[in-house]
Amino acid sequence: MNLVDQFNTDFFRLDGKVAIITGGASGLGQYYSKALIKSGAKVMIASRSDKGVSELEAFAQKNGPEVGFISRDVAAENAAKDIVAATIKKFGQLDILINNAGIQIRNKWHEFEDEDWQRVIDVNLTAAYHLAHEAALVMAKSGGGKIINIGSMQSYRAGKFIFPYTASKHGVMGLTKAYADALASENIQVNALAPGYIDTPMTKILQEDQERNTEILNHIPDGHWADPSELMGAIVFLASPASNYITGVTLPVDGGYLLR
Template identity: 90%
Template structure:
């Protein structure tokens, strides 16, 4: 049988896999969790609070899956080790890591506080490094895996009021390339998912600012802010065997925003 005949949409299935998703019970993280759950994954949510957890547990139960939860600030000492260890203890394996936890702080350049810079870098970049490292140690021993880091349009562009966020998301792209190169021989693919402008409660202020909303929409060929569900197919693709020959890539899901 040749490779074409072997091809199947089952390559997009993830039955029996286990994933860690930081911040996976609320915001965009909940959509990543739901997408993987519907694809057959058991999910360990790592978060500093339980917001959205009950809803996600109900969703998992309705879809024949299971949720684990570990209450951790991803920037805490040994957090990455604890999160990975808790996942192995509960599910016995780790196949997918989604580094979703993140924060954004806005201010004028001459009023930005050093502590705010450090807070953003610690959550968005340093925690991503530590979790990728700990996950890769497990995945290398088990024959492979997928690490998906969450980027942003600010992985490509400037942000004159959010410099630590922009720096961190540029850093995530670079870190991903380095890990992708280092881990390819271990059959671990490392990629970035970069959401565009998504319709969430966090972006309501931008959407309600007529001038800024008009400016943003003028840059989106698709003509609308994305519904969060429009990220679900991309996260499943990057987590699945269908993307096994893709590594070190940043995938924008932006309605064409970066084209203009």
């Protein structure tokens, strides 16, 4: 289909769409939420804590779309069903899922506990699997949708102090490809976003390590840690009709880090 005559910046708009964003009230998730809100989407935030929710509600009031909140540990039993059901109850539809909730535990290889491994895998990978499944059941009935998983530079690389995190983010890339293949016939595009080295509380330990910070900066062609706002355009693109023929892709937003 030739859409040249119809194409305009509205292809990047999300007016009338409803999104779930796990962990969407704090950290990078807050920027994803604000990006979608500014693009016209209503957003359901799913998080263990209500930290940052009031700020997002005020932001939404200023910018138009409505925000909802459900308090859930995404790794808890039946959490995916509860989150999707709450979204449908409040907004009546579901068009976009952003699997953002994630945790990281750092340790030396011989000091990792089994429970540390299991907790990271449960939150970062297993919860994403279940949420994608529940969201896809709704999207398939309504004619399509977008699922965006959040990967990492550790989707591509090793991480000798973050074994479970690295394994989970490699898994996110594989999960993205598998769901993309399985759901293409349902008009559901499944992609992932892989943030590079972003200036967030999670990365402070690296930024404050002078040797490691210098090593990272020397590895980034753009030469700086990204501001979280630099991810906003990419998340909107993957959530919007502008990316309708893109599926199964993990998009690095890394200032060129993976080039070196």
